Amino acid sequence: MDTQTTYRIGTGAGFSSDRLEPALDLLRHGRLDAIVFECVGERTLAFGHRDRRANPEMGYNPLLERRMRAVLPLARAAGTRIVTNMGVANPRAAARRTVEIAAELGLNGLKVAAVTGDEVSHLIGPGTHLLEPDCPLSETGREMLAANAYLGIDAILPAIEAGADVIITGRVADPSLFLAPLAHHFSWDLDDWSILGAGTAVGHLMECGAQITGGYFADPGHKEVPNLAYVGFPLAEVGADGSAVITKLESSGGLVSQRTVKEQLLYEVHDPGAYLTPDVTADFSRVGLADDGQDRVRVGHADGAVRPDQLKVTIAFDGGLLAEAEVSYAGPGAAERARVAGDIVAERMNNLHQSNGPVRIDLIGVNALHSSAVDYPAMAQDVRLRCAMRASSQTEAETLLWEVEALLCCGPAAGGGYRGHVTPSVMTYSALVDRADVRPELEIFTA
Amino acid sequence: MSQRVPLRQIAHARSGDKGNRSNLAIFAYEPEHYEILRQQITAERLKDTFGGVLRGPVKRYELPSLHGLNFVMDQALEGGVNESLNLDGHGKSWSAMVLALEVDLNFSE
Numbered sequence: 001m002d003t004q005t006t007y008r009i010g011t012g013a014g015f016s017s018d019r020l021e022p023a024l025d026l027l028r029h030g031r032l033d034a035i036v037f038e039c040v041g042e043r044t045l046a047f048g049h050r051d052r053r054a055n056p057e058m059g060y061n062p063l064l065e066r067r068m069r070a071v072l073p074l075a076r077a078a079g080t081r082i083v084t085n086m087g088v089a090n091p092r093a094a095a096r097r098t099v100e101i102a103a104e105l106g107l108n109g110l111k112v113a114a115v116t117g118d119e120v121s122h123l124i125g126p127g128t129h130l131l132e133p134d135c136p137l138s139e140t141g142r143e144m145l146a147a148n149a150y151l152g153i154d155a156i157l158p159a160i161e162a163g164a165d166v167i168i169t170g171r172v173a174d175p176s177l178f179l180a181p182l183a184h185h186f187s188w189d190l191d192d193w194s195i196l197g198a199g200t201a202v203g204h205l206m207e208c209g210a211q212i213t214g215g216y217f218a219d220p221g222h223k224e225v226p227n228l229a230y231v232g233f234p235l236a237e238v239g240a241d242g243s244a245v246i247t248k249l250e251s252s253g254g255l256v257s258q259r260t261v262k263e264q265l266l267y268e269v270h271d272p273g274a275y276l277t278p279d280v281t282a283d284f285s286r287v288g289l290a291d292d293g294q295d296r297v298r299v300g301h302a303d304g305a306v307r308p309d310q311l312k313v314t315i316a317f318d319g320g321l322l323a324e325a326e327v328s329y330a331g332p333g334a335a336e337r338a339r340v341a342g343d344i345v346a347e348r349m350n351n352l353h354q355s356n357g358p359v360r361i362d363l364i365g366v367n368a369l370h371s372s373a374v375d376y377p378a379m380a381q382d383v384r385l386r387c388a389m390r391a392s393s394q395t396e397a398e399t400l401l402w403e404v405e406a407l408l409c410c411g412p413a414a415g416g417g418y419r420g421h422v423t424p425s426v427m428t429y430s431a432l433v434d435r436a437d438v439r440p441e442l443e444i445f446t447a
Numbered sequence: 448m449s450q451r452v453p454l455r456q457i458a459h460a461r462s463g464d465k466g467n468r469s470n471l472a473i474f475a476y477e478p479e480h481y482e483i484l485r486q487q488i489t490a491e492r493l494k495d496t497f498g499g500v501l502r503g504p505v506k507r508y509e510l511p512s513l514h515g516l517n518f519v520m521d522q523a524l525e526g527g528v529n530e531s532l533n534l535d536g537h538g539k540s541w542s543a544m545v546l547a548l549e550v551d552l553n554f555s556e
Contacts, residue, residue, distance in 0.1 A: 042466070043528045043536075132466050132527075216461070219543075223459055259459060259474070262513050266472035268463030270519045272508055286512060319529065360532035369535045369544075388532040428529045430466055 007185045009178055009202075010235045012071065012082075013037040014209020016044040016061055020070060022210070022233040022252060027074035029249055030235050034181040035075065037067065037084035038174050038207045042314060045171060046426035048089030049146045049316045059090035060097070060168075068101045076107055076165070083156065083177050087168040089146065091116050095168045095445050102447035110447040113164035115155050117440035118171040120313060121147040123433045130315070131430045142317035145426060149311045149433055152278025154190065155440030156180035162444055171314065173277045175203030178236075186240045196280040197304020198242025201287060204275070205246060205264050205299065209233050212246060212264040214254030227253025243300040245292050256295040278311055278435070280304040310432040319427035320390050323397035325404035325420030326364070328384045329412070337412040338363050338385040344411055345387050348403050355389070355396055362386040384417075390425065397422040450553045455546035458484060462541035467530075469523040469538040471545060474515035480552075481514040487550045493518060496548065500525065 010032045012023035016039040026032060039061045040048075052059025061067075064086045075082050087094040095114035102110040124147045126138035137144070148171035157180055159167045169177070179199045182188070188195045205212055213234050214225040225231070232252025238244040246256055265284055269275055273285040283303040292298040329337045342361035349355040362368035364384035387404050391397035401420035408415055457480045460473045473488060475481040490505040503521030510517065524538045525531035 041528075046529050132468075219455075219459070222455060259476075262474050262515060263459065263461040263472065265513070266463075266470070266510075266515065266517050267461055268465055268470060269472075269517065270465075270468070270470060272510060272517055285508075285510065288512065322532075362534060364534075369533065369540045386534065390532065426529060428466075428527075 005240050007182055007238045008033050008235060009181060009206070009238060010035045011038070011206045011209045011233045012084075013039050013067070014207060014211060014233070015039065015041060017063065018209055020067060022231065024070055024074060025249055025252060026233055026235060027071065027078055027080060029251070032078060032080045032235070033185065034081040034083060036177045036206065037082065037086055038177055038209070040085045040088055040171060042428050045088060045148060045314060046316050046428050050424055050426050052089045053145065057093050060088050060094035061086035064094055064097065065101065068098050069105070072102055072107055072110065072166070073105055076110065081160070081181060082166040083181060084167070085169045085172050085177060087114060087170045089170060091168050091170045092443060095443070098166060098168065099445040099447045107447055110166065111162070111164045112166040112168065112445045112447070113159035113162065114443045114445065115151070115159055115167060115169040115172070115440060116443070117155065117438065118148045118151045118169070119146060120149045120433060120438055123147070123437055124313065124315060124431065128431050131432070133429070137315070137431070140317060140429070142319070142427065145316045145318055147313050147315045149313045149438045150278055151438070151440050152176045153180040153183055157184055158442050160184045162442070164444060173279070174207040175200045175277055176279055178203030178206055179279060182238055193280050193304040193306055195242045197282040198302045199238070200275070200277055200280055200282040200304065201265070201284055201299065201302030202236050202238055202242070202244045204282070205261065206234055206236055208264060208267065210254065211267065212260050213248045213256055214260060217260055217263065223259070225255055229253060242302070243298065245296050245298050247296045250295070256297055258289045258291065258297055261289055261297045261299065276308050278307065280307050309435055311435050311438055313431045313433050314428050315431060317427045317429070319425035320392050321394065321397040322388065322423045322425040323391045323400040323420075324386065324388045325401045326384050326386045326418070327404055327407050327415045328382070328417040329415055330382050331414065332381060334381050334383040335363055335366050337415070338383045341385050341407050341411045341415060342387060345400070345403050345407065349389070349400060353396075353399050355399070357389045357391060359400065360388045362388070394422070448553060449551045451549045451551050453546065454488065454548045454550050457550065457552070458546065460542035460546055462538055464524055464528060464537045467522055467524050467527040469520045469541060471518045471520065471541050472515055473518070473545065474513060478514050481511065483550055483552065483554070484516055485509060487554065488516060488548065490518065492548070493520070493545070
């Protein structure tokens with residue numbers, strides 16, 4: 001691959017709580033043109049809105065401060081552009097904080113862009129049709145907190161053209177964070193669906209960080225991963241035709257193989273021939289992979305068709321309080337005692353305390369993760385009872401915790417190790433809005 | 448003569464989520480085992496095995512060039528990550544659970 005025409009782009013985070021050290025290694029040794037920190041999911045966007053409700057200056061990624069302090073000096077030294085959705089529910093506040101940090105670090109003149117316009121609650125009303133659960137919004141009976149459209153590269157490109165060193169967005173389609181700098185560098189036409197499909201495949205492969213370099217992959221005895229403790233983050237060497245080599249730093253742990261690439265290619269994909277983003281309808285169905293040396297896999301033949309006319313919107317609702325409490329049982333009959341204890345909690349909540357919400361009972365160590373999917377024989381002798389419910393008041397939530405703790409004296413024999421907590425919860429549903437109604441905005445802050 | 452083995456012996460898998468929909472991709476380690484996956488790991492079989500939690504339709508996409516199958520399972524996550532009371536609201540553990548299914552290495556239609 002011709003290094004003059006190769007764009008080197010790395011992943012600095014593949015989810016909101018991702019590790020930091022592999023990102024710093026990439027910045028030090030990867031000779032990167034750009035690094036992307038992808039930190040928003042359906043779950044973390046909901047948390048962002050919850051945080052912003054509590055404090056209007058918050059709602060961005062909780063690790064932004066620590067990440068920026070470590071990353072900004074290295075990125076400036078290497079001449080690497082940073083693209084991130086760490087703005088989550090409040091990109092402007094995130095950009096302001098980043099500029100303050102840059103100023104404290106003496107990085108004068110650093111340009112930080114806030115990309116907004118994804119917040120579209122003004123386009124959503126009681127009659128808005130929800131894709132899941134397939135009903136008008138009014139039928140949920142819940143209070144809407146926020147609605148975020150998935151923006152695409154057309155929202156990010158103006159920030160690159162304005163020369164921003166750091167670009168902070170809210171809800172943007174994950175692959176678009178990678179596609180934008182690629183499209184800018186190679187001057188790809190925004191209606192060349194084939195090349196945008198190829199670039200989207202690269203972005204999709206890279207967006208979950210270590211999930212393509214050996215993370216979320218190891219299965220001892222079947223899928224071995226060397227030095228997983230020091231797993232590296234991925235680096236893509238992208239060509240002008242949108243094909244790429246996925247690799248990692250030689251000094252890092254983990255591996256890049258056709259198997260890790262295949263698993264990630266279909267991760268969170270439905271129809272592989274029609275992966276919808278705001279930029280393109282990408283086609284991964286004929287992607288070809290080839291080995292290109294140690295920890296190097298060449299990816300080609302992704303394609304694309306015209307982009308969708310509508311944008312997906314994630315709508316957040318007040319989900320009440322999530323109450324969870326646990327207690328453990330051991331020895332012979334542990335599962336039976338845990339089951340009796342769970343039944344007692346449900347009985348007391350529903351009949352004594354007139355609680356409306358169903359109490360979910362899980363036996364951790366028996367069949368907790370998918371209890372309704374499979375019914376394993378209860379042979380375990382180390383079982384943790386978990387009771388969970390969505391409560392409508394703090395009192396109701398605390399009553400669940402109280403009843404689980406009370407099992408210690410008023411439940412079956414030999415229960416111990418109680419823990420309980422109450423967490424504010426936000427629920428999300430999806431809808432579609434017309435692209436023409438969504439207007440991305442850009443604001444630049446300078447340190 | 449049949450030779451039954453856990454799917455885990457010939458295939459690897461990864462699952463992901465979007466809302467209340469789960470996807471599960473299964474890949475044969477060796478190209479010659481792709482046909483076994485295709486014949487024996489059907490959408491109907493997943494629905495029959497895990498029907499208690501797969502509350503909607505299951506659709507299967509075939510990817511012969513990657514020796515893999517992609518299953519899309521509607522209403523499979525008890526509401527999805529922000530609604531489900533399941534500890535694994537993402538359905539991350541699906542990919543490991545499905546590898547316990549048995550396949551017959553000598554079976555062919």
